[in-house]
Amino acid sequence: MAERPRRRIFSGLKPTGHLTLGNYLGAVRRWVEEDQYRADALFSVVDLHALTVEHDPARVRRLTRQAATLLLAAGLDPAHCTLFVQSHVDEHARLSYLMECTASDGEMRRMIQYKEKTARETDHGRGVRLSLLTYPALMAADILAYGTDEVPVGEDQTQHVELTRDLALRFNQRYGPVFTVPRATRPRVAARVMDLRDPTSKMGKSHAETSGIVYLLDEPDVVRRKVMRATTDSGAAGDVRYDRESRPGVANLLDILAACTGGEPGTLAAGYSSYGALKKDTADAVVETLRPLRARHALLCADPGQVEAVLRAGAERARELARPRVDAAYAAVGLLPPG
Secondary structure (H helix, E strand, O other): OOOOOOOEEEEEEOOOOOOEHHHHHHHHHHHHHHHHHHOEEEEEEOHHHHHHOOOOHHHHHHHHHHHHHHHHHHOOOOOOEEEEEHHHOOHHHHHHHHHHHHOOHHHHHOOHHHHHHHHHHHHOOOOOOHHHHHHHHHHHHHHHOOOOOEEEOOHHHHHHHHHHHHHHHHHHHHHOOOOOOOEEEOOOOOOOOEOOOOOOOEOOOOOOOOOOOOEOOOOHHHHHHHHHOOOOOOOOOOOOOOOOOOOHHHHHHHHHHHHHHOOOHHHHHOOOOOHHHHHHHHHHHHHHHHHHHHHHHHHHHOOHHHHHHHHHHHHHHHHHHHHHHHHHHHHHOOOOOOO
């Protein structure tokens, strides 16, 4: 019996802000330590998704390069995975239109992120771009172009993967078996990093208020200052307990400390009798976790040609993987091949 091919994983990061500790502990570290070795893994800086809102073109370019460099600095190895920029592979845009032709208007409008962003923009007296409505079709194309089996995502992106599954099944039923039907996967243990100043909100790279966000390229003294100013909770300063509901600030610090040291939040809590000591140890752990990443990033920035070569090779392999499937999809819906 022929050996079964390795499963394929696809995941991506939008260059809409500087990468954060939350991005690293919640996703990137898992890509580095597990996903790139256990499957045929493709990771993309999905720059087309950054165009769904108002943006500065120069900043998008700068953040795209920075994100790719940080992913390499974090440990993604081109010998074990494929790293590329989304817009360098035309098949994403080609397939996105077919996904728009497969999806319904109602499906797009039910997307939670569309509802939230539309409400936010409307509150500020601004309209929204059509691409904000249709970008789940592009996300589906990102996934389906590669015959992806697994999409490692956080809870906030699960709805998009479910839509992708629906579109793949619908397309296959209408036009023939072209696409692999993917599934969302959640890691057994994932660091859930919240904003240090607002521990009820996720640490996001696009937030306007940055005092509670640790960026991967923050200097060590900046990291320490942000952690030491983290919001804790009302109650006795010596009452260090791991309780997400009643002690979200302390729980967030314990989650970060555990993710950086390999401990368990509840067990770590028993070793502290003050918030100050917990903050100090958490700050030290974060600085040490980011130290090698920052050092490798500096080396890569000194040799930009190395990053460009990796992205070129990654885009070439991605095109080779995606083109036959996208061509098959075009043929399946009745489009003539080019002469």
